[in-house]
Amino acid sequence: MNFELIKSKIIKNIQNNLNVNSIKRLLKILSSKPILSLYTSSIKSISDKYLNIYTIKYMNEVYSGKYPIAYGSLFLPYELINGLGLKPFLPEVLAGFTAGLGVTSKTLKAASKEWYSSDLCTFHRSAVGAFELDLFPKPSFIFASNLACDAAGKSFLNFAKKINIEDRYYLIDVPHNDDNESINFLSQQLEYIFYDVSKKLNKKPDLEKLKQSLINSNKFRNFAQEANEIRKNLFDYPIYFNGLNYILPFFGLCGTKESVNLFKIMKDELKEKLLNQDKEKKMKKVLWMHLKPYYRNEIFNILEKNNIRVVLEETSFIFWDELNPDKPFESLAKKMLSNPLRGNGENRIKAMKYIASTYNIDGVILFSHWGCRQSNGLARIVKDTFNNMGIPVLILDGDCVDINNYPSGQIKTRVEGFAEILNSI
Amino acid sequence: MYYTCGIDIGSVSTEALILSIDENKNYEILSYIVSKTGSDSKNAAYDSFKLALQKANLAENQINSIVATGYGRVNVEFAKKNITEITCHATGVTLLFPDVLTIIDIGGQDSKVIKIDKVSKKPIDFLMNDKCAAGTGRFLEVMAKALEIDLDKFGEIFLNTKDKVDITSTCTVFAESEIVSLIGHGVPKEKIIKGLIYSIADRIISMVSRVGLEAPVCLTGGVAKNSGILNAIEEKLKVKLKIPFEPQITGALGAAYLAINYI
Numbered sequence A: 001m002n003f004e005l006i007k008s009k010i011i012k013n014i015q016n017n018l019n020v021n022s023i024k025r026l027l028k029i030l031s032s033k034p035i036l037s038l039y040t041s042s043i044k045s046i047s048d049k050y051l052n053i054y055t056i057k058y059m060n061e062v063y064s065g066k067y068p069i070a071y072g073s074l075f076l077p078y079e080l081i082n083g084l085g086l087k088p089f090l091p092e093v094l095a096g097f098t099a100g101l102g103v104t105s106k107t108l109k110a111a112s113k114e115w116y117s118s119d120l121c122t123f124h125r126s127a128v129g130a131f132e133l134d135l136f137p138k139p140s141f142i143f144a145s146n147l148a149c150d151a152a153g154k155s156f157l158n159f160a161k162k163i164n165i166e167d168r169y170y171l172i173d174v175p176h177n178d179d180n181e182s183i184n185f186l187s188q189q190l191e192y193i194f195y196d197v198s199k200k201l202n203k204k205p206d207l208e209k210l211k212q213s214l215i216n217s218n219k220f221r222n223f224a225q226e227a228n229e230i231r232k233n234l235f236d237y238p239i240y241f242n243g244l245n246y247i248l249p250f251f252g253l254c255g256t257k258e259s260v261n262l263f264k265i266m267k268d269e270l271k272e273k274l275l276n277q278d279k280e281k282k283m284k285k286v287l288w289m290h291l292k293p294y295y296r297n298e299i300f301n302i303l304e305k306n307n308i309r310v311v312l313e314e315t316s317f318i319f320w321d322e323l324n325p326d327k328p329f330e331s332l333a334k335k336m337l338s339n340p341l342r343g344n345g346e347n348r349i350k351a352m353k354y355i356a357s358t359y360n361i362d363g364v365i366l367f368s369h370w371g372c373r374q375s376n377g378l379a380r381i382v383k384d385t386f387n388n389m390g391i392p393v394l395i396l397d398g399d400c401v402d403i404n405n406y407p408s409g410q411i412k413t414r415v416e417g418f419a420e421i422l423n424s425i
Numbered sequence B: 001m002y003y004t005c006g007i008d009i010g011s012v013s014t015e016a017l018i019l020s021i022d023e024n025k026n027y028e029i030l031s032y033i034v035s036k037t038g039s040d041s042k043n044a045a046y047d048s049f050k051l052a053l054q055k056a057n058l059a060e061n062q063i064n065s066i067v068a069t070g071y072g073r074v075n076v077e078f079a080k081k082n083i084t085e086i087t088c089h090a091t092g093v094t095l096l097f098p099d100v101l102t103i104i105d106i107g108g109q110d111s112k113v114i115k116i117d118k119v120s121k122k123p124i125d126f127l128m129n130d131k132c133a134a135g136t137g138r139f140l141e142v143m144a145k146a147l148e149i150d151l152d153k154f155g156e157i158f159l160n161t162k163d164k165v166d167i168t169s170t171c172t173v174f175a176e177s178e179i180v181s182l183i184g185h186g187v188p189k190e191k192i193i194k195g196l197i198y199s200i201a202d203r204i205i206s207m208v209s210r211v212g213l214e215a216p217v218c219l220t221g222g223v224a225k226n227s228g229i230l231n232a233i234e235e236k237l238k239v240k241l242k243i244p245f246e247p248q249i250t251g252a253l254g255a256a257y258l259a260i261n262y263i
Helices: A003-016 A020-031 A033-041 A046-063 A078-083 A091-101 A104-112 A122-132 A151-162 A180-200 A207-231 A247-252 A257-276 A299-305 A328-338 A346-358 A379-388 A408-424 B041-056 B085-096 B137-147 B151-160 B172-184 B189-211 B227-237 B250-262
Strands: A069-072 A087-089 A141-145 A169-172 A284-289 A308-313 A363-369 A393-398 B002-009 B013-021 B027-036 B065-069 B102-106 B111-116 B123-128 B217-220
Touching: A003 A020, A003 A033, A003 A091, A020 A033, A020 A046, A033 A046, A046 A087, A046 A247, A046 A257, A069 A078, A078 A087, A078 A180, A078 A207, A078 A328, A091 A104, A091 A122, A091 A151, A091 A247, A104 A122, A122 A151, A141 A151, A141 A180, A151 A169, A169 A180, A180 A328, A207 A257, A207 A308, A207 A328, A247 A257, A284 A346, A284 A408, A299 A308, A299 A408, A308 A408, A346 A379, A363 A379, A363 A408, A379 A393, A393 A408, A408 B085, A408 B123, B002 B041, B002 B085, B002 B250, B013 B041, B013 B250, B027 B041, B027 B250, B065 B085, B065 B250, B085 B102, B085 B111, B085 B123, B085 B217, B085 B250, B102 B189, B111 B189, B123 B189, B137 B151, B137 B172, B137 B189, B151 B189, B151 B227, B172 B189, B189 B227, B217 B227
Parallel strands: A069 A087, A069 A141, A141 A169, A284 A308, A284 A363, A363 A393, B002 B065, B102 B217
Antiparallel strands: B002 B013, B013 B027, B102 B111, B111 B123
């Protein structure tokens, strides 16, 4: 039995019958033992294998109707949401799945009918379209923040209004400063959410469960940090491994045992690769900024072919200190405020410069995702900062979700041209 | 002594160039061909190669190495290596003008700016136009058709016309509609042509600014043969541009020169 053939049949079926039932059917087929083992046997990396198994299991749970679902934007304190016993569902991440399934022409069309302009980021447009097409499970709660991206707050409000749960929609206001006043302001909001959601769930506030969530988060953090340390010196690098595939566990599953297990497996796998790697092998190291296209593309294969590896993705960077489980709200507020994407861009530059020096990077690729103001607005400064350090920068214009904005020939020339520059230094 | 060939397959034209080159990399251009790519880039590459061989009085088996470049480079199955037009243009231009630090290449369907390192003479940065045809040779062709004026006359018209009208649309399709509307309003075609040439120059200047202007600057690509564009860019940049003896062959020259590394 050829899994690729089965996969393409299933995907074609979804493309032709785009509805929530076909998604559920796909998840059911994928989670059946023979198919799951066939599927995972084709995955070379142990951590990627676990990532896929867990994602399928997780998505099955999300679509089962047995758990209260919480929609959330990317940069939220998911320790809080998981600690409340809610199942996080990240529409922006799921928009990436719509790209992988090849259904964005339909989701984007559905969003345009809802007055979403084509200059808005396709993560949000595709998510709105998927919601309109009834592809997402219905949420009990919705959370968003104004950290980095303020489109989430608006498009998520649209979801809340559509299903009349505006009283269960929480917009977390993250200040631009990180002084004590800001920490208090933010931690009070998180505390309010914890008690208000518990009340709406008719549950007694369970601080012990929240504390355990923070303990798990610390364990995950430390494994992820160790994995990053290993990557600094890992040259015999598995091309199939890419931190940009781990957005869901890195953000949405913070506080769960699954994220702890997953990042421990990752750390162990990379450690073994480091021990067994060809000591002579050297590759050029690149820092990847922002996200990547989530449909089939050849960017990373081109890099591999040209002896270049992504040493770290901006989204894999551990930017926060360990959390204090005895002070959950203050800790989580501090974590949110440590995010390099907070503020006017100076924090992001500072963090990227830190990565450049500690990871000895040779080049930077900033994927300039269409419509993403918070990232693209900093392109000039990113370019100047790294160029002044003698590090070449490629600003790669494209779209993470919409394949129609992926001119493959032009992207190939840009990436290969950049690779030639790096390899000539 | 070795014989090498560089083939540059662009969206509009294909160039093949044959070099004789020794181990010290002293070279001589034996022949070159500039022809239309047409709909079959594979055939265009092989046909140009054969014509260049004929011109150089060489047989196919005498060529020691072939490098392909340009957007159609992957289709040249008989090449030993594919190298991007960024590296090939930079190599070709620095062979002709060793002091050049910025290259502006305006081709049929894309335009690019390449920054050269003063010491290594290698490219250190580049920028290519986005996926639309504005600011390229194709843009000019479409406009010439809409104006019903031969593209070859654009340069002369630009130099002999005082005033211009601003062309506000950068999109090729909208610019064409704008031109049709201007003609309808009785605006002289000469003024429209002057405005069109400035609009292309503005797009190129914006790209140069992003990469950072460092003189001397070389202009290459088919559009470099248009004296109107050349003058408009020189006027805006306030820099005298260097133009190769044949602006379309620098990519193929660079490819042929680099081919010695793959013998």
